Amino acid sequence: MEQIARDARVYVAGHAGLVGSAIVRRLHAGGFTNVLTAPRAELDLRDQTAVDRWFGANRPEIVYLVAGTVGGILANSTRPAEFIYDNLMIHATVVHAAYREGVTKLLYLGSSCIYPRECPQPMKEEYLLTGPLEPTNEPYAVAKIAGIKLCQAYRRQYGCDFISAMPTNLYGPGDNFDLSSSHVLPALIRKFHDAKAEAREDVLIWGTGAPRREFLHVDDLADACLFIMERYDGDIHLNVGTGEDLSVRELAELVRDIVYPEARLTFDASKPDGTPRKLLDVSRLHALGWRHRIELREGIEATYRWFVHHHANLRAV
Secondary structure (H helix, E strand, C coil): CCCCCCCCCEEEECCCCHHHHHHHHHHHHCCCCCEECCCCCCCCCCCHHHHHHHHHHHCCCEEEECCCCCCCHHHHHHCHHHHHHHHHHHHHHHHHHHHHCCCCEEEEECCHHHCCCCCCCCECHHHCCCCCCCHHHHHHHHHHHHHHHHHHHHHHHHCCCEEEEEECEEECCCCCCCCCCCCHHHHHHHHHHHHHHCCCCEEEEECCCCCEECEEEHHHHHHHHHHHHHHCCCCCCEEECCCCCEEHHHHHHHHHHHHCCCCEEEEECCCCCCCCEECECCHHHHHHCCCCCCCHHHHHHHHHHHHHHHHHHCCCC
């Protein structure tokens, strides 16, 4: 496959989010000179007519579809209709508009929650749709699976070069640290930071601490996305992760050591744990020649520095 021209018109759908902003940074660092974005106030990606109009006016050649409504267990549990509707619509409008306007290549980004709750570990790409999903995020997962199937269907019917990648749990600069809607790692950073600021020794962690999770720095994901866009054109989605995991308890202890070493951990076992384990099999991506570079401790330290620097501008909870 040929390298994408650095003056190609590249659209990042979801450019303001954690992943989208990292991809924009990576594109600029890689010499891309024509990066297109559309703020939410100007373009509602749930509106097919509006999306068609934008694609017709801007004629992107390359599309990174990373937009969506996202959140942790609490957000997924309390806003299931919003999660399934927004994500289904966003995926459908952008993929269809990309087909209609003859986009050269599209990369759709999903989530590792697409795999069954009791999935064999590590999770291989072919394990998709082999068992029931985790109930706490099923609507979101169904929407993400639909995105994969959209890309596959447009490939098979229309010959579109639309591909999919499924990242593991992400973190990094620009993450959501709101305790009512954030994922586990930014939530832990926020909890320990607030406890330190308030001189509280005890920090309460949701669940038992037993589930195991894999974490990938968002800058590594952005690098992987550019790598995949230029080196992969297969029908099956690609897992993107580190191939390494740790327990939530171990993660909490690591965040504590970085943010507030004096804190004591307490676990609320009445709160849901979610999926027992989520570790991706990344052998396909490794075989293509890509591996992560940012190790977890280094990444959390950098993310905490970013959080402290931007804390004054973050929404109060």
